[in-house]
Every structure is written in structure tokens, then in C-alpha cells.
Amino acid sequence: MNPYKVVLFDLDGTLSDPKAGITKSVQYALEKMNKAVPDEEKLESFIGPPLHVSFSEYCGFDEWHTQTAINYYRERFKRAGMYENELYEGIPHLLHTLNNQRFKLVVATSKPTVFAEKILKYFAIDHYFELIVGSQLDGSRSSKAEIIQFILDCFPDCELDEFVMIGDREHDLIGANQIGIDSIAVTYGYGSFDELMACHPTYLAESVAGVKNVLIVDPSKQEY
Structure with missing residues (x-):
């Protein structure tokens, strides 16, 4: 049993x-932050972990920049990203x-x-x-x-x-x-x-x- x-x-x-929606939303956030924007394959590490961990570890952002990036990410994710899945x-x-x-x-x-x-x-x-x-x-x-x-x-x-x-x-x-x-x-x-x-x-x-x-x-x- x-x-x-x-x-x-x-x-x-x-x-x-969720690859398309997450990676495209990360790309959107990085572009807004004036950071280099990798292709989707290089952003697969963002799938799964909490966003504050991913932006901090992948981009080396401090707390303020991490939260700013998350806000940009969610801006696109709630509009389109969650449905690219x-x-x-x-x-x-x-x-x-x-x-x-x-x-x-x-x-x-x-x-x-x-x-x-x-x-x-x-x-x-x-x-x-x-x-x-x-x-x-x-x-x-x-x-x-x-x-x-x-x-x-x-x-x-x-x-x-x-x-x-x-x-x-x-x-x-x-x-x-x-x-x-x-x-x-x-x-x-x-x-x-x-x-x-x-x-x-x-x-x-x-x-x-x-x-x-x-x-x-x-x-x-x-x-x-």
C-alpha cells in the first residue's frame, strides 16, 4: 500500500x-536595467529558484537592483509571460x-x-x-x-x-x-x-x- x-x-x-515566458521576462528586465541580454538558452537557470536568488547570483545585483529587476520582470510576466507556458x-x-x-x-x-x-x-x-x-x-x-x-x-x-x-x-x-x-x-x-x-x-x-x-x-x- x-x-x-x-x-x-x-x-x-x-x-x-515555462521556459519562453520566464526567459523572455528576464530578458525584458535585463534590458530595462541596461544589462547585456543573453539568449534564452543561457537563462534557463532562472527556471525554478526564487527570482531574488537568480538575479543576485546570475547578475551580481545587490538587494536594491535585485528588487528593481524583479519588478521589471513581473511587469512583463503578468502581462504575457505567465501564458507563454x-x-x-x-x-x-x-x-x-x-x-x-x-x-x-x-x-x-x-x-x-x-x-x-x-x-x-x-x-x-x-x-x-x-x-x-x-x-x-x-x-x-x-x-x-x-x-x-x-x-x-x-x-x-x-x-x-x-x-x-x-x-x-x-x-x-x-x-x-x-x-x-x-x-x-x-x-x-x-x-x-x-x-x-x-x-x-x-x-x-x-x-x-x-x-x-x-x-x-x-x-x-x-x-x-
Whole structure:
């Protein structure tokens, strides 16, 4: 019998491929900041981590310039970027199947909650989730560990071993490790194999079908 009751999904790189919208919005922000604008391929590192981390590490911005860049980014993202996005093949079927199996589904994303809600509604998959939890627009609750802990607090009747976090970047797995829950690393997103394996995920899934295999078909199966 599968031990999990609550399944946490990262959004970017796990439920959907947001590359176009995120990278174009980063390019817009950098142009506004009078910085060199790399091509989209070089900006893939922005997919997944909190924006303040990405702008600070990638551009070397101080706190003020980082927040200014984020404001420019959101200016374009809320207008167009959030819709330059597509679900990974098989995601609606997976969510429908998990709902039928009585799993409680939650989105756990570093993206601001208000944007995550709009994206899930745009894709018409918002009804599958009991909660959609992201960061705040002021930058608070942005680490994945904080987001996961907030979700756990919403399910006080569940034990730690009844939760599992699914994500494609190290931040998802590190957050799960810090809180003490299991994790499924997906390799079809934007984290490299080495990045994911360094975080020692409980399971590895190479596809959306692989996630289903772990959760339903054979929960003891590890796709290494």
C-alpha cells in the first residue's frame, strides 16, 4: 500500500514548461536595467529558484537592483509571460488519476501564489489541487522549505512520512530534505541529473509516467 496521502508538486519544470515566458521576462528586465541580454538558452537557470536568488547570483545585483529587476520582470510576466507556458504531456491525466486514487494534491512553488493560481486556472487544472502555495509578492515565504512547512501545517492530521515532494530542481529536494519528507526528482525538467542526484531524492522519475509508476503502480520502484 502506498504510504503517501499528500503529494506536493512543484510548478515550473514539473507540471509545466515555462521556459519562453520566464526567459523572455528576464530578458525584458535585463534590458530595462541596461544589462547585456543573453539568449534564452543561457537563462534557463532562472527556471525554478526564487527570482531574488537568480538575479543576485546570475547578475551580481545587490538587494536594491535585485528588487528593481524583479519588478521589471513581473511587469512583463503578468502581462504575457505567465501564458507563454505549456503543460508537460500527460499531466492532466496524471492529476485526474491521482484524484481518483484519493491523493490530496498541493502545488508547492517558489513562484508568487497569485501567479501560480492564474497559471493553473489558465490550464484548467486548478480544480485538482486542494491548496496552491507559493511565495508572497514581498519576497517572504520564498524558500521551498518554508513553503513545504506551511503546507504541512495545513494537514495536522498527517505524519511526515505521508507527504512527498515532486520537483525538477535542487531547491525542491533540499526543501524536502530539510523538512524531513520524501521526494521524487523528475529529470524531464530543468535540473541536471548530477544536480538532482547530489540531493539524494527518494525516487527518480524520467517522465510523467514515471511519477505515476512511483505513486501508483509500484511505490517501491526507483527509476535510477
